[in-house]
Amino acid sequence: xxxxxxxxxxxxxxxxxxxxxxxxxxxxxxxxxxxxxxxxxxxxxxxxxxxxxxxxxxxxxxxxxxxxxxxxxxxxxxxxxxxxxxxxxxxxxxxxxxxxxxxxxxxxxxxxxxxxxxxxxxxxxxxxxxxxxxxxxxxxxxxxxxxxxxxxxxxxxxxxxxxxxxxxxxxxxxxxxxxxxxxxxxxxxxxxxxxxxxxxxxxxxxxxxxxxxxxxxxxxxxxxxxxxxxxxxxxxxxxxxxxxxxxxxxxxxxxxxxxxxxxxxxxxxxxxxxxxxxxxxxxxxxxxxxxxxxxxxxxxxxxxxxxxxxxxxxxxxxxxxxxxxxxxxxxxxxxxxxxxxxxxxxxxxxxxxxxxxxxxxxxxxxxxxxxxxxxxxxxxxxxxxxxxxxxxxxxxxxxxxxxxxxxxxxxx
Numbered sequence: 163x164x165x166x167x168x169x170x171x172x173x174x175x176x177x178x179x180x181x182x183x184x185x186x187x188x189x190x191x192x193x194x195x196x197x198x199x200x201x202x203x204x205x206x207x208x209x210x211x212x213x214x215x216x217x218x219x220x221x222x223x224x225x226x227x228x229x230x231x232x233x234x235x236x237x238x239x240x241x242x243x244x245x246x247x248x249x250x251x252x253x254x255x256x257x258x259x260x261x262x263x264x265x266x267x268x269x270x271x272x273x274x275x276x277x278x279x280x281x282x283x284x285x286x287x288x289x290x291x292x293x294x295x296x297x298x299x300x301x302x303x304x305x306x307x308x309x310x311x312x313x314x315x316x317x318x319x320x321x322x323x324x325x326x327x328x329x330x331x332x333x334x335x336x337x338x339x340x341x342x343x344x345x346x347x348x349x350x351x352x353x354x355x356x357x358x359x360x361x362x363x364x365x366x367x368x369x370x371x372x373x374x375x376x377x378x379x380x381x382x383x384x385x386x387x388x389x390x391x392x393x394x395x396x397x398x399x400x401x402x403x404x405x406x407x408x409x410x411x412x413x414x415x416x417x418x419x420x421x422x423x424x425x426x427x428x429x430x431x432x433x434x435x436x437x438x439x440x441x442x443x444x445x446x447x448x449x450x451x452x453x454x455x456x457x458x459x460x461x462x463x464x465x466x467x468x469x470x471x472x473x474x475x476x477x478x479x480x481x482x483x484x485x486x487x488x489x490x491x492x493x494x495x496x497x498x499x500x501x502x503x504x505x506x507x508x509x510x511x512x513x514x515x516x517x518x519x520x521x522x523x524x525x526x527x528x529x530x531x532x533x534x535x536x537x538x539x540x541x542x543x544x545x546x547x548x549x550x551x552x553x554x555x556x557x558x559x560x561x562x563x564x565x566x567x568x569x570x571x572x573x574x
Contacts, residue, residue, distance in 0.1 A: 165316055165320070165350050166351065167313040174209060174213045177213070177214045177215065178206055179216055180202060180204070180206075180238065181202070181217070181220075182202055182225075185201070186202075187225060190217065194240070196283075199235050202238075209232060211231050211233060211310070212229055212308065214228070214230070215229070215230040217240075225243060226243035228242075230307060231306055231307040233306055233335075234307075241253070242286075251318060258319055258322060260286070261286075264557060267554060268554055273364050274364055274385070275295070275361055276296065276361040276363055276382060278556055279293065279294050279323070283560060290302075290303060290315070292319065294323065295361045295380070298329065300328075300329045301316060301329070302331040304335060309344065316328055316350065325351070325352075328349070331373075354373070358370050358371050358379075359371075359372050364413065366412050366442055368409070368441065382553075383566050386550070387410075387550055388414075390570065392416065392417035398474075398476045400421065401467070401477045401478065403460050403501075404426060404460055404480050404481045405424035405426045405431070405432070407438055408436070411453075414476070415439060415447060415448045416447055418451075421453070423474070424453075424454070424455045425464070426460075427458060439451075464505055468504065472508060473508060474510060475513045475514070476513060476516070479502075481497070481501065483519075483565075494523070495524070504536075506537055506544070509573040514571070514573070516571075517569050518568035529569060533546070533569060545572045545573075546571045549570075550567070550568045551566060552564065
């Protein structure tokens, strides 16, 4: 069965020659995968998305080669630096094999069959994410520069992986591509016989809408943290805020939580969370667990729970990114503090608070400070016990690649 990808314009046979500032040269030599438009001092000719661009240093020596995207502030995404190398099928195959090798432990797992195969810049393929859900692959593009190369890369990947379905997701930065007809959620190999697509995570069953769901359908990066929270859940009442499709609640219920209360702004997400709990009803602990949901703004919902005098043994705060731009950092830190202040009174004495941030612009230190400020304003103590970062399939290859951090705190 062949890939049903529409024809796309071939990259220009004439590579672009690019010169950059001395600071950008230093960053490229240090392994940074991006060249921003403001760092470019000259370019040999106009290029289209996906053209190959060669960066030369001030002595006219080869420095790096990457994918050109004239529509993005990240004008060039680096594929290789140091010495000249051809970019083609062999290069793609080698890069993909290295990514698969890094995940060999997960790929051999008998209890988990959903994981990230390619983590963009951190795996040397900037702007491209590939997630596997059982036999379905989701390829998410964060730059139009991948469109001319997508068919070739997808064919190589399918030859390496036993995939029966391939879905393409396009970020907002890419949108629908009028020049190749590709739209977000297009199935380019096989067909989805059943939606949501089902998969396993540490033995628990989940479903994800791979065509329309958030990101690629499921937040795979919190897989290990869901296990860590579940280890605290036996006999506990758990509050799952920004619950999305219920990953923390499902694992906690299976671990023996007495009850789970899910809060999310999206009613469809809550409906999928309830469906995921139903998928695991053959587990006696899940059947015994009391489940309730609350749709609406999380900040308002937390205030309502406090007014009602509710208390929980374990609270999970896993919000979306509050700092998509550098200008958002101050407001994001205030939001994290406010969340801590709102949940502080909800945590039963001796209970646990798990609070996460998924923004690369928020450091772990900033998250710690925000939590401490929120706890002080609520008049509660928060004793941070452990911190967690990225799982195996979400490696960090450069400074801005480290976005996920989570803190586990005891509330005496």
